[in-house]
Amino acid sequence: MSIKRWWQACQKRRAIRRMTQKLPAMLESRYGRKDRYSVGQVKIVLKKCACDNSTVPYALSLYCHSAEFEKHYPEFSCEAYRSEALDICFGNHQYTESQGSSSGHSGGSFWGGDSSSGDSGGDGGGGGGGD
Numbered sequence: 001m002s003i004k005r006w007w008q009a010c011q012k013r014r015a016i017r018r019m020t021q022k023l024p025a026m027l028e029s030r031y032g033r034k035d036r037y038s039v040g041q042v043k044i045v046l047k048k049c050a051c052d053n054s055t056v057p058y059a060l061s062l063y064c065h066s067a068e069f070e071k072h073y074p075e076f077s078c079e080a081y082r083s084e085a086l087d088i089c090f091g092n093h094q095y096t097e098s099q100g101s102s103s104g105h106s107g108g109s110f111w112g113g114d115s116s117s118g119d120s121g122g123d124g125g126g127g128g129g130g131d
Contacts, residue, residue: 015055016055016085016089017088017089018051019051019055024063026045027042027045027063036063038064039068042059057073058085060073060078060081061079061085062082069081
């Protein structure tokens with residue numbers, strides 16, 4: 001691997017880690033604790049926390065439903081982005097949306113808690129994200 005490719009890979013990993021450190025708390029603060037958020041909600045919070053644009057598909061794969069991800073990125077696999085992000089942040093974890101958690105992680109949702117919040121995953125206000 002060339003130094004340039006290695007450096008780009010390091011920058012990518014760093015951007016994804018930063019995004020996963022900032023985004024959950026900001027999403028919860030703005031929209032309440034949910035298993036999944038709308039694409040518009042995630043994009044709004046990404047802009048507010050000044051996350052790198054390259055992290056958008058990773059953020060959508062982690063914090064939105066697969067169907068919403070695939071509407072915006074039909075040529076890409078939500079599961080592939082999600083697995084890569086989880087691997088970068090937590091090591092070799094495999095995640096499927098139907099399971100509701102990564103392997104080796106207890107709880108019923110990505111957040112690790114009870115997934116029966118009664119929220120239907122609606123927009124919750126804020127609109128937008130119309131890129």
